[in-house]
Amino acid sequence: MNKRNKIILTIASLACFLALGVIFNNVSDPNAPKGPDTAQEETIESKNETQKNPFGVLTEQAKTKTQKGKVLEHLALAHLHSESKGPLQDILTQCQINIRETDTISEKRELIASLATSLKAFSGSAEIGDLSDPIILALSPPERNKSTEESKTIQPDPMPLISLVNSAKSPESKLSVSQNLVLANLHANDSKNAKRFMDSCLEALAAITGIEVKEKLIKSLSLSMKAFAELSEVNNFIVQLESIKAGLKPKQDPALALIEKIQDPQDQVKVLCDFSVTLMGAGDKEQSKATIEKAQKIISSMKDKGPQAASLTHLSVAQSNCGLIEESKATLSAAIGSIKEIEPIKEKAAALNQIIAAIEDSGNENDKKLILTQSLSIAKEIQKRGTVMMQQTLALASQFKDGKERALAIQQIAEAIESSGAELELANLKFRLGTLYHNGIDLEKNATQATEWYQKAAQLGHSNAQVNLALLLLKGEGAKSNPQEAIGWLVKAANQGSPEGQASLGMLYALGQGVSADLVVAQKWMTLAAEQGNSEALIAIKRLEPKLSEEQKNLATELVKQWKGKSGAEVKKSASKEPKKASDAKA
Structure with missing residues (x-):
């Protein structure tokens, strides 16, 4: 609200307060003077009529003028949304009388502003006219019409508010009527009856099909109940509304949920x-x-x-x-x-x-x-x-x-x-074909084919292929047993830094298989493999070390240092296609 509107509203409230003082000292006809007891008689008469009105009991349950004003405001809105014209004029009259009877200017101003804002959506209608203007609402005298007089003889409807809900012509109207009746009962401190109209709200929501419309209505409904959230009935109602809202969201496709965080x-x-x-x-x-x-x-x-x-x-x-x-x-x-x-x-x-x-x-x-x-x-x-x-x-x-x-x-x-890397990719391809035949996974196991493909990959410098080919040649699987050629391939793999090749070569030197036994050379290769985390080498070193003298250990350590010193520039480069003859292979 801008400054100008605040000033206007303040002036209107002050004017309303002054007008009330004049009215209390005059007759109900604004142009004729009244006796000193007229205002008191009017208040008593209004109270008696209210008690006879079907909605009078509800307003009388309010403990303060502000609560009563809110009860009457929401009752008026319930009638407007249901398009029920019956006691609407009486309720509006009671709203104006309640404003006049309110003691403090701040309370008057709050009631006028709230009611005028609520009536704005119906401004210009025959029932509301200009009452949505806060100045007119504050200054205009309450209307006394036939319906007020007739209310003295009307027998109260035992379920007038439920009838009001049922008279709504659409689910949206029914929701608005029910929402205002919930609020009217809450302001009247009647949470039990408020619960009845909360159920009406849920029924109306269930009949509304538009998801976006329903979400907006649920949001509005929850916000309107916020002031009463400490009441258990209201808190449960808000929880139900949130549950309905959550159910409106489309369920995420489980497949999309799986790949939501996967980028590739x-x-x-x-x-x-x-x-x-x-x-x-x-x-x-x-x-x-x-x-x-x-x-x-x-x-x-x-x-x-x-x-x-x-x-x-x-x-x-x-x-x-x-x-x-x-x-x-x-x-x-x-x-x-x-x-x-x-x-x-x-x-x-x-x-x-x-x-x-x-x-x-x-x-x-x-x-x-x-x-x-x-x-x-x-x-x-x-x-x-x-x-x-x-x-x-x-x-x-x-x-x-x-x-x-x-x-x-x-x-x-x-x-x-x-x-270029092309040769390496081709070597990987040939190695994979070798493993398919070697392992026989979903294929017929064929050691001969495995040996052929391992050899092709080994010739391209594939260290794992060199190791696998060497092991097949040692066992004589897929080809005639050839320990000397196997040693040559293991030397190639070991010099390329393959931990499997180093561990296998060390084991052969320790056992003297295919080569002359040499514990120092065995320690060298086992140490290099163990440093890369090879589990077999780690176990073998523990068994081998007690068999070595201090001199042998020192010599093995020196060999490891020498290999590391020249492996990058010389040894790895020499571990290429074909192995040297077994007699020429150096460990």
Whole structure:
């Protein structure tokens, strides 16, 4: 409220107070004088009429003039919202009389401002006229009409307020009527009857269908009850309203809830695919289907073909596990198609590696065979394209006339190939194929195939492949037993820093298998592996140390220092494709 309005309202209140003084000293006709007892008689007569009025008992329960004014205000609003014209004029008259009887200016001002604000929505109607103007409300005398006189003889309706609720023409009107009757009863200190109209509010809310409308009405209703929140009936009512409001909020899709905090689209797809299989297993086919559709939507928005191919493979596995066999085949074909569209060799190898990792979760033998076939095809393509590119580049470099420049160019080409990462991705791919055959997970175990793929990866410098190949050669699985070649591969792996290779090589030197027993060299490799947390090496060192003299321990420590000193620049670089002959392999 701005300053001007406050001033106007204050003046109006003062004027109202002065007007009341004049009226108390005059007859009910403002133009004719009255005897000194007229005002008192009018008050007594008004009180008698109020007690006979169907709503008189409620107003008389109010303990203060302010409470009574609020009771009458909410009764008037209840009638206006129900469009029941009956005793409305009487109630408004009682409102004005109550204002005149209020002792303090501040209370008068509060009652005038509250009533005028409440009546503003009905301003200009035949019943309200200009009473929504606080000045007019304060200065105009109460109207005495036929209904007031007739109220002396009307027999009270036993349930007048309930009838008022039932006369409302819409759920929204019924809610407004009920809300005002709740407040009227609360201001009259009658929480028991207020509870009855709280139930009417809940019934009206249940009949309102618009979610946004219902939320606004609930908010308004809760705020209007705030002043009475200490009452148990009101507190329970507010709790019920909040419960209804909470139920209006759409339930979050469980699938979306799972991926809400996951940023990577590929990870989102993986989670959704796993969840769809879980739902199908629980018998919720519809939700499983909806979850798969969400995964498809995410995949369709992916621009990068590599992650898209891996995501499609996860989706294919999920579809297969959900019994959607034809859909699974189509999705897997799309994944392979995405791989074929990738041009850089490095990216194609990386994407293919991701597809193989994803297909391991599949229980479908045919899918794995299809991916294996495609893997071999793409691997050959990658190798062929890499060979052609290297040959073209070397041909170009050989055209340099200067011998030093030609040698430098060829050296730079070799280094570029080593640092490109394409060779490493291809090595990872071959190693993974070896593990599929070696472990026989959902595939027929085949040590021969495992040995072949491990060897191909080992030749590309893959340290884990070198270790696995060495162990197969030691046992004679997949190929003829060859301890000397196995030692060569373990030396390569150990010199690349593989803790498994170091621990295995140390164990062979400690036991004298394939090599001459050498506890100092064994201690060297066990120490290096243990420093990387290899559990077998940690146990072995505890058993080996008591067998070593102090001189041997010191020598082993020196060998460890020497290896660490040159491993970065020399040893690791030398641990490349083919191992030296067993007789030349140095530990």
